[in-house]
Amino acid sequence: MPEALLDGLRVVEISSYVATPLCGLTLAQLGADVVRVEPLGGAPDRTRWPLAGSGTSLYWTGLNKGKRAIAVDLAAEVDRHRVADLIVHGGPCVVVTNTARHPELTHAALSARRPDVIHALLEGHSDGGAAVDYTVQAATGFPLVTGPADVPGPVNHVLPAWDLAAGLYLATGLLAAERRRLRTGRGASLRVALEDVALATAGNLGYLAEAQVTDHERTKSGNDIHGTYGRDFTTADGVAVVVVILTERHWTKLLAATGLTAAFAALGDSLAIDFSGEAARFEHRDLISALLARWFATTPYADAAKALDAHRILWQRYRTFAEVGRDPGLADQELFAPLDQPGVGPHLAPKSPLVVDGTRLDPSPAPSVGEHNAEVFGPPKREADR
Amino acid sequence: MPEALLDGLRVVEISSYVATPLCGLTLAQLGADVVRVEPLGGAPDRTRWPLAGSGTSLYWTGLNKGKRAIAVDLAAEVDRHRVADLIVHGGPCVVVTNTARHPELTHAALSARRPDVIHALLEGHSDGGAAVDYTVQAATGFPLVTGPADVPGPVNHVLPAWDLAAGLYLATGLLAAERRRLRTGRGASLRVALEDVALATAGNLGYLAEAQVTDHERTKSGNDIHGTYGRDFTTADGVAVVVVILTERHWTKLLAATGLTAAFAALGDSLAIDFSGEAARFEHRDLISALLARWFATTPYADAAKALDAHRILWQRYRTFAEVGRDPGLADQELFAPLDQPGVGPHLAPKSPLVVDGTRLDPSPAPSVGEHNAEVFGPPKREADR
Numbered sequence: 001m002p003e004a005l006l007d008g009l010r011v012v013e014i015s016s017y018v019a020t021p022l023c024g025l026t027l028a029q030l031g032a033d034v035v036r037v038e039p040l041g042g043a044p045d046r047t048r049w050p051l052a053g054s055g056t057s058l059y060w061t062g063l064n065k066g067k068r069a070i071a072v073d074l075a076a077e078v079d080r081h082r083v084a085d086l087i088v089h090g091g092p093c094v095v096v097t098n099t100a101r102h103p104e105l106t107h108a109a110l111s112a113r114r115p116d117v118i119h120a121l122l123e124g125h126s127d128g129g130a131a132v133d134y135t136v137q138a139a140t141g142f143p144l145v146t147g148p149a150d151v152p153g154p155v156n157h158v159l160p161a162w163d164l165a166a167g168l169y170l171a172t173g174l175l176a177a178e179r180r181r182l183r184t185g186r187g188a189s190l191r192v193a194l195e196d197v198a199l200a201t202a203g204n205l206g207y208l209a210e211a212q213v214t215d216h217e218r219t220k221s222g223n224d225i226h227g228t229y230g231r232d233f234t235t236a237d238g239v240a241v242v243v244v245i246l247t248e249r250h251w252t253k254l255l256a257a258t259g260l261t262a263a264f265a266a267l268g269d270s271l272a273i274d275f276s277g278e279a280a281r282f283e284h285r286d287l288i289s290a291l292l293a294r295w296f297a298t299t300p301y302a303d304a305a306k307a308l309d310a311h312r313i314l315w316q317r318y319r320t321f322a323e324v325g326r327d328p329g330l331a332d333q334e335l336f337a338p339l340d341q342p343g344v345g346p347h348l349a350p351k352s353p354l355v356v357d358g359t360r361l362d363p364s365p366a367p368s369v370g371e372h373n374a375e376v377f378g379p380p381k382r383e384a385d386r
Numbered sequence: 387m388p389e390a391l392l393d394g395l396r397v398v399e400i401s402s403y404v405a406t407p408l409c410g411l412t413l414a415q416l417g418a419d420v421v422r423v424e425p426l427g428g429a430p431d432r433t434r435w436p437l438a439g440s441g442t443s444l445y446w447t448g449l450n451k452g453k454r455a456i457a458v459d460l461a462a463e464v465d466r467h468r469v470a471d472l473i474v475h476g477g478p479c480v481v482v483t484n485t486a487r488h489p490e491l492t493h494a495a496l497s498a499r500r501p502d503v504i505h506a507l508l509e510g511h512s513d514g515g516a517a518v519d520y521t522v523q524a525a526t527g528f529p530l531v532t533g534p535a536d537v538p539g540p541v542n543h544v545l546p547a548w549d550l551a552a553g554l555y556l557a558t559g560l561l562a563a564e565r566r567r568l569r570t571g572r573g574a575s576l577r578v579a580l581e582d583v584a585l586a587t588a589g590n591l592g593y594l595a596e597a598q599v600t601d602h603e604r605t606k607s608g609n610d611i612h613g614t615y616g617r618d619f620t621t622a623d624g625v626a627v628v629v630v631i632l633t634e635r636h637w638t639k640l641l642a643a644t645g646l647t648a649a650f651a652a653l654g655d656s657l658a659i660d661f662s663g664e665a666a667r668f669e670h671r672d673l674i675s676a677l678l679a680r681w682f683a684t685t686p687y688a689d690a691a692k693a694l695d696a697h698r699i700l701w702q703r704y705r706t707f708a709e710v711g712r713d714p715g716l717a718d719q720e721l722f723a724p725l726d727q728p729g730v731g732p733h734l735a736p737k738s739p740l741v742v743d744g745t746r747l748d749p750s751p752a753p754s755v756g757e758h759n760a761e762v763f764g765p766p767k768r769e770a771d772r
Contacts, residue, residue: 003566003570003572005559005562005563005565005566005574006562006565006566007566008569009565018591025590026555027562030558030559030562044633047664048613049592049613049614049665049668050592050593050595050596050602050612050613052595052599052600053599053600057592058592058596058599059591059592061592061595062589062590062591062595063590063591065590126719126720126721126741130698131700131702132630132632132700134611134616134628134630134700134702135628135630135700135701135702136702138618138626138627138628138702138703138704138705139702139703139705139710140705140707140710141706141707141708141709141710142543142544142545143609143704144704144705144706144707145544145706145707146532146541146542146543146544147532147533147534147537147541148533148537148541151533151534151537153618153620153626154609154618154626154628154704155533155541155609156609156618156628157528157532157543157545157547158528158531158612159528159543159547159587160591161543161545161547161550161551164547164550164551164587165547165550165551166739168554168555168557168558169412169554169739169740171554171558172412172416172554172557172558172561172740173416173740175558175562175564176391176392176413176416176561176740176742177391177742178561178565179391179392179395179561179564179565179568180389180391180392182565182568182569183394184389186389188391188742188743189742189743189744190740190741190742191740191741192739192741193739196721196736196739197739199710199719199721199722199736200721200736200737200738200739201545201550202707202710203448203722203735203736204408204411204448204451204736205404205445205449205546206435206436206443206444206445206446206447206448207436207707208707208710208711208716208734209436209438209444209447209448209711209730209733209735210436210444210707210711211707211708211709211710211711212711212712212733212734213438213439213444213730213731213733214438214439216436217706217708218436218706218707218708223529223540223541223542225520226435226436226544227434227435227436227445228434228435230520232524232539232540232542234539240539240540241524242520242521242524242540242542244518244520244521246518278433279435312516314516314517314518314520314521315521316517316520316521316524316525317524318529318530319524319526319527319530320527320530320531320603320604321530321588321593321594321596321597321604322527322597322603322604323527323597324525324526324527324585324588324594324597325594325596325597325598326597326598330594333512333585334512335585335586336589341595344595344599345599347595347598347599348594348598349589350582350585350586350589350590350594351586352586353552353555353578353582353583353586354555354558354559354562354576354577355512355577356559356562356563356574356575356576357574357575358575
């Protein structure tokens with residue numbers, strides 16, 4: 001096995017919940033030595049649902065695979081100082097945390113002891129106020145355009161998308177700072193606010209500019225994809241699928257697959273609609289959907305799948321988490337490998353989505369509370385030496 | 387201004403749609419010189435909605451801020467070779483692309499010319515098959531647990547969350563590979579499949595382990611947060627808000643804010659429920675919600691906001707994109723800065739969510755088609771020199 005990308009990099013993670021642990025997980029999966037720091041007894045997210053029958057959190061063990069864990073009394077200055085020692089002594093280290101509560105572990109305190117320290121702080125609001133994924137999504141606009149048009153009110157997404165993105169921004173920022181440190185020897189202080197991640201994304205995707213420079217008010221459109229053609233259908237035997245038509249080639253193929261080429265040619269002629277353009281397909285989506293829905297409603301899933309695949313349409317059957325997790329094919333996917341997690345038992349766990357030189361590191365178990373105290377801090381000193 | 391983190395790093399981006407452009411944008415916002423390569427006339431995503439009145443894509447300009455753009459005939463070997471020359475000659479360069487179509491621009495071809503090249507390829511499925519955010523979300527399980535319990539069928543999220551995450555995984559992977567290159571001189575070939583990003587996330591958050599090691603079937607629970615207490619409410623004057631209760635302190639404070647301390651004490655006594663635990667609050671959420679909904683339904687927004695803030699509850703009003711984008715306070719947020727984008731006009735555009743040493747780079751306009759051909763390729767050679 002050649003050297004992993006992040007061999008020799010230590011990450012000290014003083015974290016909880018999703019974003020900062022995901023940052024640490026992402027770096028661990030690329031070969032970093034990630035040490036998660038917890039209060040005595042374990043961090044509050046250790047019990048978060050979903051749980052295994054044993055009471056072990058499947059969420060916690062999922063987000064903390066392959067890390068080492070130390071438990072210290074974070075309320076005690078002497079213990080906070082011991083954690084700071086791990087950061088300022090030894091090899092190159094980066095720090096990721098979701099708290100500014102511990103005076104010895106801030107960027108200011110650490111950089112006074114070791115000028116080249118790299119430290120990343122996750123905040124809720126950029127003014128330092130508290131926020132979580134659910135409050136940030138409400139602040140941003142997405143829940144009010146999600147869900148069926150006839151269901152009033154917000155529909156929250158279940159995926160903690162802002163936590164996910166924030167964790168990956170933190171990883172990106174730490175590695176960008178590590179590049180500068182390798183080239184110039186300088187450390188860095190990084191901050192990411194969960195709210196900024198959401199607002200920046202709404203800006204980058206054009207939603208906020210649309211509000212500023214046009215009169216358009218984005219409203220709910222169910223599962224219709226905005227600005228192009230795509231939505232869900234149900235087959236004769238009740239299977240839900242999504243179909244996405246991005247290009248003129250997709251469109252032509254879809255008509256061939258569903259036997260609707262002549263029908264749309266006639267419709268286009270009589271109504272003077274050119275369906276070959278993406279904007280026209282979006283504008284006339286209800287007309288398109290009415291004809292496609294008839295085809296799906298009269299076609300069994302197996303036949304629909306065959307026709308769509310034969311014409312290389314972008315489509316997918318909706319699956320439940322249970323179907324995905326219990327799919328016998330999961331074991332054959334190179335993303336997954338067997339993991340025997342204490343408290344959970346043997347199951348298939350994901351590696352990194354990043355394949356490096358054709359390979360990825362196998363998953364390792366998440367640690368128990370304080371599992372690596374002795375290993376990280378070394379043998380306990382005798383009283384006389386303290 | 388001190389040196390930006392990615393000063394001196396060139397990124398050649400042969401991309402389209404969201405994930406790979408977001409990777410380039412993220413690196414550009416940290417100081418990299420990002421050159422987006424497009425076919426003659428521009429990439430197909432140049433016209434993607436939402437659009438400004440001029441027809442300029444707000445989506446495209448949002449995702450391509452601060453890059454340089456070159457337009458070449460990607461169907462012609464000579465032009466593909468010119469792009470490859472940009473990668474193999476000159477300073478350190480990384481490549482990010484969503485296509486393996488161009489033989490001269492694959493990792494194999496480029497690394498044969500320059501062994502230390504770093505090249506990242508975004509795929510749909512990990513077997514190289516096509517997939518987009520909408521098909522990947524259908525494959526994963528989230529749409530079938532999103533939305534009100536009484537709305538059958540899938541509810542797609544509007545945010546292209548998997549594109550967002552994939553773009554940030556690409557950025558993380560490129561910078562991790564850049565670290566190894568700086569230390570060892572070795573290049574790297576990276577691959578990320580959109581489907582793997584989604585499946586790995588479902589695994590990391592415990593959803594797939596839950597399906598494997600328990601009998602539990604995750605079902606829709608509307609806006610109720612799974613495993614803890616949180617949901618939306620509507621105030622007397624019709625304002626939608628979300629409230630999140632993660633800790634016992636939050637719970638005690640919420641009861642104080644809503645005047646329900648005595649009511650829940652009495653309920654707890656008579657029904658033998660200990661509401662102080664997160665699992666109990668989730669289990670008895672309908673009871674909690676019934677009482678809280680009464681309070682919200684009889685309390686005007688202004689009073690509710692005051693009470694919740696006074697008790698430092700995690701809560702947020704739902705806002706539309708229009709409210710966010712047209713909020714006069716946007717200009718005061720350090721995340722945003724004025725940008726005069728050709729085809730769009732002056733508006734407030736986001737910087738990076740990453741604050742580095744207390745600062746971030748201001749946004750720069752997205753380029754027009756081929757705007758930087760001369761600058762990137764140098765003055766056109768005379769026929770005799772070719």
